[in-house]
Amino acid sequence: MIPRLQAPISRKMITLEVKKRVSLSPNFASVTLGGPALKDLVVTGADQTVRLFFPREGQHRLRMPTFSNEAWMPQLLLLPKSVRPWVRTLTIRRARPADDEVDIEFALHGSSPMSDWVRRVRPGDPAGIFDMGTTYRPPDDVGRQLIVADESALPAALAILDDVPESLAAEVFLEVSTAADIRRYDSTDGVRIHWLGRDDPGRRPGSLALEAVQQASLPPGRFYTWVAGESRLATAVRRHLVSERGAAKADISFAGYWRHGWSNPG
Incomplete structure (x- = not known):
């Protein structure tokens, strides 16, 4: 792993x-x-x-x-x-x-x-x-990747995409708190970015990204996943990929940056 x-x-x-x-x-x-x-x-x-x-x-x-x-x-x-x-x-x-x-x-x-x-x-x-x-380390023998992030992990996701090799195709789901936070980002040909504006303040952060991944038509075969953000998003995406998509746990990097409803004491 x-x-x-x-x-x-x-x-x-x-x-x-x-x-x-x-x-x-x-x-x-x-x-x-x-x-x-x-x-x-x-x-x-x-x-x-x-x-x-x-x-x-x-x-x-x-x-x-x-x-x-x-x-x-x-x-x-x-x-x-x-x-x-x-x-x-x-x-x-x-x-x-x-x-x-x-x-x-x-x-x-x-x-x-x-x-x-x-x-x-x-x-x-x-x-x-x-x-x-760092947490992002795709295996050398993988040609596709899935990147999932809420607003807390957006800077990390964009930093990853800045250096993604052209040989590594990517499906990317980026959730932000409002549609006004969706920004222009020029990605390479093999990278498809799906921006998700939550807008509803009553929705749990990360819920849109999780639903989008669950409903996505991902190509068959092996791929690497990097998912980060609210803790439930990270763990639920990993659980879904392993149980519903047959992904290997060893091909998933996941990080809970924060927990909804809990404050950081400093």
């Missing part, structure tokens, strides 16, 4: 600053982070996942953990809230090593620590990242 997360071989805590913020759609924004410390980031492409550290409102500086291993989390939790930063898990949308910059895209939801930070952030504000690895 494909490991859920391929950890980086080496990594460091990296402190950066905000270079710019760009609004992409009503519920999406991009923040560019940069600084010479990015030379310590080994860019692996695809869905490179990082922990993003950012100050709480009212904090004037960023206090990053000093451990560049799994001991960072208990170290962080031992800090008093007056100096402890928020931390969230996100995906690098684009990396520009020559410019010491990375772009991170955010799905904004109402008022939350991360969404509020993205809305108020200004150039020069501090932020930090810590490399966590």
